[in-house]
Amino acid sequence: MEKAIEVLRSQETPKYAQVAREFNLSRHTLMRRFKGETLPRAVAASIHLKALTTAQEHELIRHLNQLSDRGIPPTAQITENIVEEILKRPVGRNWVHRFCNRYRDELRSVYLRAIDHSRQVADNSKHFEHYFTHVCHLLDLIIFHCC
Incomplete structure (x- = not known):
């Protein structure tokens, strides 16, 4: 899809049907995505399904790692408090655990990693x-x- 959109951008007048056939895509889907009417699945999930956007999650990881580097490794409760402060609402009871599992390779806090x-x-x-x-x-x- 991204390559098809690049081809459309390079054309003076976008030829949706031709590019869609070339990349074996739906012409309507390609046209909506090119015009910005729809988003890629990962971006849509980041905006509509997750408590924090992907950018916010990466910023949270950076902040948690900074705390660990300063000798204040955050606990799950500290992480939950930070996220609730960002969202201005409570998160689910397993949110921190799922977050830590998703980003276990990037988190440096010993209190947020599961014990092997x-x-x-x-x-x-x-x-x-x-x-x-x-x-x-x-x-x-x-x-x-x-x-």
């Missing part, structure tokens, strides 16, 4: 309990032998 499975298993309290039980048992043995 191996680390989640390692952080299991049963492991800590076993370790400290073992250490206490060893300390009891050492104290018993010393006295």
Whole structure:
């Protein structure tokens, strides 16, 4: 579609039917898009379906990363507060989670990234309990032998 629009722009008088056949597109769709009556799907979704536009989301990512770089890594609650301040209305309860999943490669805050499975298993309290039980048992043995 973008290449077809470029061809139309290069023509003195746009020949919609000819360009539509050349690129295997609907003539009416090409004409509406060229005249600006319709938008590409990604742009329309950004404007009508998402809470923040794509540009706002990228600016939010930049701001969150700046906070992380300054040593104030934002939490999900801080992120939610920032977004609600921008929108002047509350967001859905899973909005921040979905946002973080969409941009996980770009976000630098450790509090906004999901914990990976191996680390989640390692952080299991049963492991800590076993370790400290073992250490206490060893300390009891050492104290018993010393006295």
